[in-house]
Amino acid sequence: MDVEMPDGTIITDVPEGTTKAELMRRLGMTKPPSQEWMAKTMAGMTLAGKPWYERAAIQMGAGVDTLGKGLRQLFAGEEENKRLQREVAQDRLLKKALAEASDTKRLPEWMPTAGSALQVAGEVLPTMAVPFGTYTTAARALPRAVGLMRGPATPARMGTGALITESAIGGGVSGALTPTAEGESRAENVLLGTGAGAVTPAVLAGGRQALNIVTPGGGRSRAGAQIAEELTQGAADQQLALQQTIQNLRAQSGRQGPIPLSVAAQLRDPQLARLEAGSRARSGANWYDFDQAQAQAVSDELMRATRGAENVGTQRAARSANREILYNQAMRSINEPAFLSDLSRFKSNLEVATLSPEASNPAVRNMLTQLSTEIDRLGQNFTPEHLATIRANLAKKAPLVPTNAYDAVPRDNPATMSVLREVDNILNNATNNRWQDVLSAYKRDSDIVRSAQAAGKVREAFIDPATGRVRGVSADVAGEVPKITEAGLGRAMDVARGPRRELVLDPTVAARLEGILGALRQQNIVQGVKRSATAGGGSNTASDLMAARAAQQAGDVVAGMAGGIPGAIAKGTIDRAIDVANTFRDRALAEALQDPQRLIALLERRLAAGQPLSAAETSVLQILRSAPAAAATN
DSSP: OOEEOTTSOEEOSOOTTOOHHHHHHHTTOOSOOOHHHHHHHHHHHHHTTOOHHHHHHHHHHHHHHHHHHHHHHHHOOHHHHHHHHHHHHHHHHHHHHHHHHTOOSOSOTTSOOHHHHHHHHHHHHHHHSSOGGGGHHHHTTSHHHHHHHSSOOOGGGOOHHHHHHHHHHHHHHHHHHSOOOTTOOHHHHHHHHHHHHHHHHHHHHHHHHHHHHSSHHHHHHHHHHHHHHHHOOOOSSHHHHHHHHHHHHHHHHHTOOSSOOOHHHHHTOHHHHHHHHHHHHHOGGGGHHHHHHHHHHHHHHHHHHTGGGGGHHHHHHHHHHHHHHHHHHHHTTOOHHHHHHHHHHHHHHHHHHTTSGGGGSHHHHHHHHHHHHHHHHHGGGOOHHHHHHHHHHHHSOOOSSOOSHHHHSOTTOHHHHHHHHHHHHHHHHHTTTHHHHHHHHHHHHHHHHHHHHHHHHHHHTTBOTTTOOBOSOBSSTTSOSBOOOHHHHHHHHHHTSOTTSOOOSOHHHHHHHHHHHHHHHHHTHHHHSOOOTTTTTOOOOHHHHHHHHHHHHHHHHHHHHHOHHHHHHHHHHHHHHHHHHHHHHHHHHHHHHHOHHHHHHHHHHHHHTTOOOOTTTTHHHHHHHTHHHHHHTO
16 A cells, blocks of 8 residues: 655555554654644545535535634633634644645646635635624624624615725624634734725726626727717706707718718817827727728729710710711801802901011911912812811811921911911801801810810829729729829829810819819818827726726736736736727727717717716717708818
8 A cells, every 4th residue: 555654755565554653663754743744634534435515514614613713712811812823723734635635636726626615615604694794793802893883784785985894894804703823913814804805895896897898888888988078068958969969960971972981070070080090090900991991982983983084985986976967067058159258358368467477487477378378279179178177287286296387386376366266257157157066066075075084084093094903002902992092183183184274074073073082181180180198099988997997906906816827817817808898999989980870879878878978978069069060161
């Protein structure tokens, strides 16, 4: 058989029937067994062969006995107290040995054994069997407790402050009833018990608050309070003001265009913008979907506004076809005598024009001379079609490399414009004003073509028309959505203007692009605001601070009690709970700042609960109540 010696050494293969004392003599061990060894031996003998329920009863009985010895010490004399103190020291060794004997070695070392838990239950059991007020007799040993303990109130009806006082007294009484070993101080036990009793209700109250915030609903409540705290100033009738605010938010959200904007952008409110900036800095992931949706909406609206860019070729063909029809109609209605009369006068005017100051410009003089020469060259064969061709050459955009006198002449020269006017007059007179129909239709169709070309320039600033590839920075991971900024769109629209900076885009297209630009400008309020001290998301509400302090206090208390790895784990768990709570709060805050309907829902819940708004919460009403006025300035 195996025998464990007092020093913990295990002797194997010992003959059956050999006593430990005999074995010690054989081995020359004369040192008497230690108290620890004796306690282990007694524990093993006590629990050996017992069923589980008897073993549990023994463990609880060891705990119950602790309170009894503490009571006896209170009323014992000096000699009796010394004897009891020695017993207390021995009992502690026995209780430790009993607890270790129940250790299954399956749990981490820092976890209490089943025996330890049962002993604690045994110590608490007597205190649960009687009303709290019956501690009064024992508390007479504590002068301060005597007066406070008389006629104690029912703890269930107490506020937290009163409960802290009651628990402090109870903790002090428990400390007084804790048996002491030699060298220990009952006064220390009283102080420690009083302190532990006082902190428990505060931790539990904070724990209840912490539990409340570690939920999505609690996060929404905290988010609403945070928005309110940052923005509110006060209102005479909070309930009425809250109802008005909800109505205004509904009206404002209905005015939103195709591009989603945050609440701060919709209301153009710098305080909400600071909240948004803080929310983005602290939890940017909560804004990812919103930003993606906004970028996609901006891109889609830009593509819709510049849809004409896809039809430039078709519109050019339509312009040519329309001109051909109207031109043929005009030429079939020529009044020959009227044309010849006007042409003779025009020829004379050309000769006079060559003597004008403008003709000192060689390009102008060459154009006048070329036109006069062409009329002379054809003589009676010079027709309205010839004159219309010359007019087309003079009216078209001058090429970079001119090939004839008509190409080289400046288009804005007075002589050139005078020739064009006189040619149009001759053709109108010869066609009974049908030539004007040709000019008007061509200008209309040309404006459409130019607008489509200008829309293409805007689109091309962000999308390569040949490959469809996004130019510059993309707003999505796949690289399919261009990142369209206020500055970038403004530059693209400037490029789309005509040579004299005139507006070339169709007014409807220009209005839609201006709408996109305005939306981007509104959203940029977040970048425009200066971040204040609370721009990180607003200062904490009182409830947040209470919960944070209580959770921190609870973590410190638990960590201090457990110590080592257990304490670190407990503290880490509480810190993780705080992180979860803040995650819920941050998400709810971002959602409310992104969608007026969610903010309305937060306010409606407060209204339905009949909760009066705090001094901080009430001023959100003034900020949000200005929504219609803000919308009217759009």
